[in-house]
Amino acid sequence: MSFHTTSIAYQLRRIPTPIALAVGILFGFLFARIVPLTTPSTPVWRSGHIPAKSHQQSRQPIQLPTLDQRQRVLDLLATLSPHYTKECTRHAQPLYAAQALERYAPLIGHNPPSRDSWLSGLFGSDLDADKVHRRDVMPSEHKYYFAINLYNSFDVIPDLFATLFRTAAILGYHNVFVSIYENGSSDQTKALLRIFDALTRSVGMRVTIRTSTRTRGAFNHRIEYLAEVRNSAFVPLHELRDSEGEYFDTIIFMNDILPCVDDILELIWQSRINNAGITCAADYMYHEEISSPVFYDNWVARDINGTALENAPFEKIFHDEDSSDRFQRHLPIQVQSCWNGIAVLDPAPFYSPPHVRFRMAKITEGECSASECSLICNDYWEAGYGRIMMVPRVKLAYDSKVFDIIHPERRNLTAIRGYKRLGGLPDDPRTDPQDRSWFGPHDRLFSPEEAEPLQFNPGPEHVWCWGWDGAGDLEGPDVDPIWEQMPNKSTVANSVLVKHDRGMALF
Numbered sequence: 001m002s003f004h005t006t007s008i009a010y011q012l013r014r015i016p017t018p019i020a021l022a023v024g025i026l027f028g029f030l031f032a033r034i035v036p037l038t039t040p041s042t043p044v045w046r047s048g049h050i051p052a053k054s055h056q057q058s059r060q061p062i063q064l065p066t067l068d069q070r071q072r073v074l075d076l077l078a079t080l081s082p083h084y085t086k087e088c089t090r091h092a093q094p095l096y097a098a099q100a101l102e103r104y105a106p107l108i109g110h111n112p113p114s115r116d117s118w119l120s121g122l123f124g125s126d127l128d129a130d131k132v133h134r135r136d137v138m139p140s141e142h143k144y145y146f147a148i149n150l151y152n153s154f155d156v157i158p159d160l161f162a163t164l165f166r167t168a169a170i171l172g173y174h175n176v177f178v179s180i181y182e183n184g185s186s187d188q189t190k191a192l193l194r195i196f197d198a199l200t201r202s203v204g205m206r207v208t209i210r211t212s213t214r215t216r217g218a219f220n221h222r223i224e225y226l227a228e229v230r231n232s233a234f235v236p237l238h239e240l241r242d243s244e245g246e247y248f249d250t251i252i253f254m255n256d257i258l259p260c261v262d263d264i265l266e267l268i269w270q271s272r273i274n275n276a277g278i279t280c281a282a283d284y285m286y287h288e289e290i291s292s293p294v295f296y297d298n299w300v301a302r303d304i305n306g307t308a309l310e311n312a313p314f315e316k317i318f319h320d321e322d323s324s325d326r327f328q329r330h331l332p333i334q335v336q337s338c339w340n341g342i343a344v345l346d347p348a349p350f351y352s353p354p355h356v357r358f359r360m361a362k363i364t365e366g367e368c369s370a371s372e373c374s375l376i377c378n379d380y381w382e383a384g385y386g387r388i389m390m391v392p393r394v395k396l397a398y399d400s401k402v403f404d405i406i407h408p409e410r411r412n413l414t415a416i417r418g419y420k421r422l423g424g425l426p427d428d429p430r431t432d433p434q435d436r437s438w439f440g441p442h443d444r445l446f447s448p449e450e451a452e453p454l455q456f457n458p459g460p461e462h463v464w465c466w467g468w469d470g471a472g473d474l475e476g477p478d479v480d481p482i483w484e485q486m487p488n489k490s491t492v493a494n495s496v497l498v499k500h501d502r503g504m505a506l507f
């Protein structure tokens with residue numbers, strides 16, 4: 001197996017924060033120098049070009065910082081972040097690192113400069129000539145829109161940003177736009193966001209941070225308010241299209257979770273090779289009674305039969321048998337609906353009719369009061385973008401307690417049972433017993449099945465819906481659950497045909 005010493009190597013193999021960030025900052029710096037400010041604006045969707053104007057996004061145009069100043073930004077970042085997630089990929093077993101490098105290479109979103117520039121010197125100039133050539137002829141770069149809702153998220157912001165910085169260094173800072181919508185936090189969230197806002201701009205990554213003035217009191221229905229908060233994170237998406245003709249190819253919607261760089265890369269990778277409408281992770285919360293994390297977001301998640309997933313240990317989460325079997329083997333699964341902390345969305349139904357948005361149920365038309373995230377999945381189905389999938393490998397936590405349980409450190413078994421190894425056997429790397437436990441080390445090796453595209457089936461006729469009208473004070477669904485009939489459009493073959501090809505050239 002061969003792999004190449006590109007920046008992703010630094011991201012995944014060693015990843016001491018300062019180096020990872022230095023690489024990113026240097027790319028940002030280089031990019032600022034090589035992007036001509038006269039890039040033509042092509043008002044065609046999928047153009048992937050940033051029109052000249054958007055390089056002066058900030059209200060007062062400022063001079064680009066010098067390399068020295070960027071170094072100081074870097075030093076600051078390295079001490080601020082990350083906190084909980086810093087071990088994600090730090091001691092990855094070498095075979096996993098090699099697999100990840102190869103797997104995610106097609107996501108690298110910066111054209112390497114010619115071999116003899118100072119940059120390739122920085123990486124030891126090991127780039128394969130073929131590969132450089134292929135990347136150079138890539139017609140357009142894929143653009144990513146990160147939408148994030150935060151509320152009293154002081155604790156997770158440093159990790160969230162550290163992960164964003166590193167992920168964006170791989171995707172290409174110029175290909176990434178981050179939209180953060182914060183709704184009236186009472187902790188230091190705002191102050192922290194301001195610091196990261198400034199730092200982010202200084203590497204050439206675009207970020208918009210907006211804060212709400214409206215409170216929930218102004219809305220009658222709880223879901224109407226939550227949908228409004230989510231839609232607010234999408235406002236810049238529409239503004240950029242209207243004012244600059246800029247379109248994005250993939251949206252990553254994140255809650256206040258603690259993700260690792262490879263978590264985000266894997267979701268994007270799965271979303272793109274499957275041309276999925278919506279791709280989500282699996283999220284976990286601590287269950288006090290059974291003293292273990294359990295699957296969390298069962299208010300939204302529905303298997304492909306329309307049945308709800310359970311807040312239960314991993315072998316009891318799915319009722320659909322095939323799905324359950326795949327879940328236990330950490331393989332991607334088609335589902336009717338899910339959200340789970342991070343969802344990667346195909347933006348096509350946002351940009352073109354039916355122009356989906358987050359919404360509350362049409363109660364007057366008898367629609368069940370599901371979550372705004374369930375309703376958007378239903379709307380994707382109806383719009384013909386019903387390729388919805390869950391990626392069990394990507395396990396997310398909302399706090400450090402659960403994070404530490406679901407990402408245990410890979411242990412050196414030599415000292416424990418006399419195994420002479422850290423990882424699997426040399427002739428069969430998959431034999432490490434630690435990989436067989438459900439919450440195993442983060443650097444679990446990829447199986448060939450995880451790279452096979454999913455076969456998508458049309459949606460179920462009925463979906464279990466547990467409504468929440470929020471009339472009373474119940475902090476949870478308050479309407480008797482029903483099997484809700486789905487529109488005919490979601491149950492026909494056309495609902496899962498690929499309409500928008502977001503695939504990538506696999507090397």
Ligand SMILES: *[C@@H]1O[C@H](CO)[C@@H](O)[C@H](O)[C@H]1NC(C)=O
Binds near residue numbers: 151215216
């Ligand atoms: C902000 O939104 C969250 C949900 O995202 C909600 O729980 C919280 O109450 C909202 N904050 C305010 C001040 O309304």
Ligand SMILES: *[C@@H]1O[C@H](CO)[C@@H](O)[C@H](O)[C@H]1NC(C)=O
Binds near residue numbers: 415422
């Ligand atoms: C694992 O532990 C043994 C015994 O303590 C030690 O000799 C060996 O170097 C360790 N291996 C690694 C890779 O840390």
Ligand SMILES: *[C@@H]1O[C@H](CO)[C@@H](O)[C@H](O)[C@H]1NC(C)=O
Binds near residue numbers: 307321460
């Ligand atoms: C599949 O869905 C139907 C309703 O359409 C339901 O009655 C049945 O129990 C579900 N089966 C499983 C295994 O969840």
Ligand SMILES: *[C@@H]1O[C@H](CO)[C@@H](O)[C@H](O)[C@H]1NC(C)=O
Binds near residue numbers: 488
């Ligand atoms: C849609 O489905 C319903 C119930 O299954 C059926 O009665 C109706 O004829 C279908 N409509 C179309 C246009 O196929």
